[in-house]
Amino acid sequence: MNNMGLWKLLNRILRYVMPYRWLVVTTLLLTLLGSILAQVNALVLDRAVDAINVVNQQPQLSWKSASRILLVISAVLLGKELLAAVVNFFRRYYGERMRILVSRDLSLQVVKHILTFKMAFFTTSGNEAGRLQSRIDKGVTSTSKAVNSFFIDILPLFTSAVLALILMFAANFYVGLVALCIVPIYFYVTYIQAERMRAGRKGIFDGQQAVSQSILNIIESIPVIKSFNREEIEHERQKYVQDSLTNLQLSTRKKSYFFTGLKGFLEQIGTVLVIILTAYLVLIDYPGMTIGKIMYHVMLFANVSAPIRQLHRIYDDLNDALIYSEELFGLLEGTEDVEQTGDYHPEKVTGHFEVKNVDFTYPNGVKALHDVSMVIEPGKITALVGMSGAGKSTVVNLLDKFYHPDSGTICFDGVPIDKWNTQWLREHVGLVMQKNHIFDGSIEENILYGNPKATHEDVLRAAKQAFLYDQVMELPEGFNSSALRLSGGQQQRVAIARLFIKDPAVIILDEPTASLDAIATEQIKASLDAIKQGRTVIIISHNIGQIVDADQLYVLEQGRVVQSGKPMEVYQQGGRYKEIFDASARSMNADKIAEVLDN
Ligand code: ADP
Numbered sequence: 001m002n003n004m005g006l007w008k009l010l011n012r013i014l015r016y017v018m019p020y021r022w023l024v025v026t027t028l029l030l031t032l033l034g035s036i037l038a039q040v041n042a043l044v045l046d047r048a049v050d051a052i053n054v055v056n057q058q059p060q061l062s063w064k065s066a067s068r069i070l071l072v073i074s075a076v077l078l079g080k081e082l083l084a085a086v087v088n089f090f091r092r093y094y095g096e097r098m099r100i101l102v103s104r105d106l107s108l109q110v111v112k113h114i115l116t117f118k119m120a121f122f123t124t125s126g127n128e129a130g131r132l133q134s135r136i137d138k139g140v141t142s143t144s145k146a147v148n149s150f151f152i153d154i155l156p157l158f159t160s161a162v163l164a165l166i167l168m169f170a171a172n173f174y175v176g177l178v179a180l181c182i183v184p185i186y187f188y189v190t191y192i193q194a195e196r197m198r199a200g201r202k203g204i205f206d207g208q209q210a211v212s213q214s215i216l217n218i219i220e221s222i223p224v225i226k227s228f229n230r231e232e233i234e235h236e237r238q239k240y241v242q243d244s245l246t247n248l249q250l251s252t253r254k255k256s257y258f259f260t261g262l263k264g265f266l267e268q269i270g271t272v273l274v275i276i277l278t279a280y281l282v283l284i285d286y287p288g289m290t291i292g293k294i295m296y297h298v299m300l301f302a303n304v305s306a307p308i309r310q311l312h313r314i315y316d317d318l319n320d321a322l323i324y325s326e327e328l329f330g331l332l333e334g335t336e337d338v339e340q341t342g343d344y345h346p347e348k349v350t351g352h353f354e355v356k357n358v359d360f361t362y363p364n365g366v367k368a369l370h371d372v373s374m375v376i377e378p379g380k381i382t383a384l385v386g387m388s389g390a391g392k393s394t395v396v397n398l399l400d401k402f403y404h405p406d407s408g409t410i411c412f413d414g415v416p417i418d419k420w421n422t423q424w425l426r427e428h429v430g431l432v433m434q435k436n437h438i439f440d441g442s443i444e445e446n447i448l449y450g451n452p453k454a455t456h457e458d459v460l461r462a463a464k465q466a467f468l469y470d471q472v473m474e475l476p477e478g479f480n481s482s483a484l485r486l487s488g489g490q491q492q493r494v495a496i497a498r499l500f501i502k503d504p505a506v507i508i509l510d511e512p513t514a515s516l517d518a519i520a521t522e523q524i525k526a527s528l529d530a531i532k533q534g535r536t537v538i539i540i541s542h543n544i545g546q547i548v549d550a551d552q553l554y555v556l557e558q559g560r561v562v563q564s565g566k567p568m569e570v571y572q573q574g575g576r577y578k579e580i581f582d583a584s585a586r587s588m589n590a591d592k593i594a595e596v597l598d599n
Contacts, residue, residue: 005322012329013147016102016109023098024151030091031152035160037087039167040080042299048073049292095152103144110136110331113338119402120363121337130216134209139328146321149314157307157314164303172289175277175297179304182270186308189266193259194315200252201316202323207245214241259312267305274301340404345424350413351378351505351536353399358408360398368394369559372408376552378505381537383550383567385577390556392540396508399538400429430504434511438491443472444479450498458501465530466497467523489516496524499531506536513543544584553577
């Protein structure tokens with residue numbers, strides 16, 4: 001174990017334990033009391049055996065002395081057990097309480113902190129949802145376990161062992177010495193055990209993750225597996241993952257049992273040595289050594305070795321914490337990923353964007369925009385057109401401050417967006433994306449996400465504007481139905497209702513009708529026409545019907561603006577836009593449709 005790391009870990013943990021310092025102090029005092037109580041049995045037995053011996057040596061058995069001895073033994077032992085039960089209850093409860101509270105604080109703090117991180121953090125590889133979650137989880141669990149080890153486990157282990165050793169030394173120096181010599185051997189074996197088993201433990205953790213990931217994959221892709229009849233293959237794959245985990249588990253267990261046996265054997269050797277030595281001392285009439293002292297030392301030695309038996313568990317916990325807490329504290333203390341914000345937050349927002357010579361590269365190195373310039377005016381519809389991957393969504397990401405340009409400037413209402421308060425800017429930008437995130441919750445809760453202060457009536461109105469109301473009312477639970485059960489198109493309308501309730505100055509629609517049928521598209525178009533009055537609308541769409549309505553058009557190709565202007569003018573220029581437009585019309589079979597309509 002790395003001592004520097006341990007010291008650093010203790011320091012970091014201390015900050016989270018400080019709020020519960022009284023809990024720590026109380027637990028430690030109880031621990032001390034428990035350790036003292038643990039020695040009572042040995043003391044009682046020592047006295048009892050000697051007292052019984054004295055009674056025994058008299059020619060006539062004195063019932064009075066005998067019953068007095070038995071009464072005192074029972075009273076002391078029972079009283080001690082009762083007290084120990086109460087002390088242990090509170091010691092365990094307070095210790096556990098502290099672990100749970102610290103664990104909660106760590107989880108809350110890490111969630112609070114990563115919520116402030118910029119988008120780039122979440123799209124960096126290694127930070128995908130599942131992986132990030134399991135790293136946080138492992139970090140929190142292992143760190144709070146370390147809290148327990150530091151403050152609850154290590155101390156009783158040492159106090160009890162040290163107290164027992166002191167009593168042994170006080171009774172007889174040589175017996176104390178023998179017990180003391182066993183301790184370092186024990187520590188050494190524990191150390192070897194932990195080191196030998198470390199790789200196995202890490203492997204088992206990874207293996208368990210692989211198994212659950214693979215089960216998750218199967219459940220998620222059930223329709224594909226079934227339609228291609230790939231059950232057998234999936235089963236084989238699962239068997240492979242399970243088998244390698246099983247082998248590792250078995251070999252690790254084997255090692256662990258070997259060490260448990262070795263330590264048990266060492267402990268017995270210690271006990272035998274103590275018995276031989278004390279018996280010898282009694283036989284040679286060594287001053288202070290009586291038959292009672294044999295029992296006394298044997299019991300005390302058990303108090304020395306028993307806590308040390310748990311040493312390897314604590315060692316493992318601390319090792320885990322050293323490995324996994326690094327990551328957790330990286331997240332907790334990291335500032336480089338925190339989103340930047342300015343302080344400009346005017347009362348009135350018009351919704352005018354000006355993008356000037358912007359270059360942009362994603363964190364993974366993909367250069368998505370080259371020298372892009374555009375003006376997006378309030379009260380007008382601006383459409384971004386281009387093939388898939390041209391950079392349209394990237395422009396939107398930059399306007400909403402999800403990412404920052406490499407070079408160039410973006411101004412909102414004439415002020416560079418870096419200077420804007422990020423939350424205030426987003427308060428005035430409404431985003432409807434291709435895949436709108438629906439949360440686990442009711443339809444009403446999902447719509448309210450657009451404005452938590454809105455009333456139930458506002459929700460109903462927004463649902464009507466988004467042509468969602470009638471469909472929701474047909475569901476048995478109406479607006480209390482789970483939003484996750486809605487169809488793709490209905491979920492899209494929840495997102496649009498959210499926009500109505502948010503009522504922002506700027507509306508950005510990134511293929512809002514991509515997953516809707518024709519009737520729904522027309523209805524949505526009508527409601528969007530209503531909402532866009534007096535606002536800035538930016539629309540990305542493959543639907544030429546929506547593009548021709550735009551006041552201004554920017555055609556993107558491989559991250560560059562290649563054409564711009566009014567739709568009609570741009571079409572007449574020819575070029576990329578005409579190609580896309582004509583291909584769209586052909587794919588819709590526009591000639592035939594016109595024929596049908598004419599007839
Ligand atoms: P469009 O919206 O026009 O289909 P995008 O703006 O989504 O195109 O993508 C532009 C380019 O940026 C593509 O090459 C795409 O692969 C890349 N890209 C998009 N999002 C990310 C991301 N989060 N990380 C890295 N590259 C990305």
